[in-house]
Amino acid sequence: AQSVAQPEDQVNVAEGNPLTVKCTYSVSGNPYLFWYVQYPNRGLQFLLKYITGDNLVKGSYGFEAEFNKSQTSFHLKKPSALVSDSALYFCAARRAAGNKLTFGGGTRVLVKP
Amino acid sequence: EAQVTQNPRYLITVTGKKLTVTCSQNMNHEYMSWYRQDPGLGLRQIYYSMNVEVTDKGDVPEGYKVSRKEKRNFPLILESPSPNQTSLYFCASGYVRNYEQYFGPGTRLTVT
Secondary structure: OOEEEOOOOEEEEEOOOOEEEOOEEEOOOOEEEEEEEEOOOOOEEEEEEEOOOOOEEEOHHHOEEEEEOOOOEEEEEEOOOOHHHOEEEEEEEEEOOOOOOEEOOOEEEEEEO | OOOEEEEOOEEEEOOOOOEEEEEEEOOOOOEEEEEEEEOOOEEEEEEEEEEOOEEEEOOOOOOOEEOOOOOOEOOEEEOOOOHHHOEEEEEEEEOOOOOOOEEOOOEEEEEO
16 A cells, blocks of 8 residues: 655744755655645645656745655755745655555644744 | 636535535546545545546545546535544546646535
8 A cells, every 4th residue: 555654744944944844655666746735725736746757856836856766755845935835735646557646644834934 | 717616615414414515627637536634644535537437446435425427527425424524625636647636625524
């Protein structure tokens, strides 16, 4: 069975500092990996994905993520966080040959001015 | 405007009273899916559909039914709701070839 772990329930960071949200996965075969963001009282919004190719993936709003196959990780990063980045972030994974999508438990990001 | 719509947005019901939550998308997406979101558990997939008349179970299908008779609609049916189905439900859709999904605004269901 596939699984996704987000080890931190909450990440606090000062505005302007780098932001990292951690994600590790367990998927048989080649993984497809995703990050989504959820703002209060809203549905999820797609940020970025890794399907194949370059391990560093760039997405919306200045976010990027690095696929590390040996560590089975897909950490989300932003060089300089904004207060408006405060939200709930979800990592998700699926097998390349499958159709089920598994989400992590979510990490709440709080960016303080 | 491209969007996924869900109705109702809020619903309070009693145990055993059948209900349907509708989901519709106007992007001609092949793939549609239902998730429930519970604190600390993230999103868990209930059912998904790869195209019309093609549906499959996700990780938590018990107590739910779905149908995909038209490409744009993917209703979620609770034949006999129970309190443990109290949750926030999201419908999502996407192109099969693109893998990313577009989410609806959510339906908050309370079963008493």
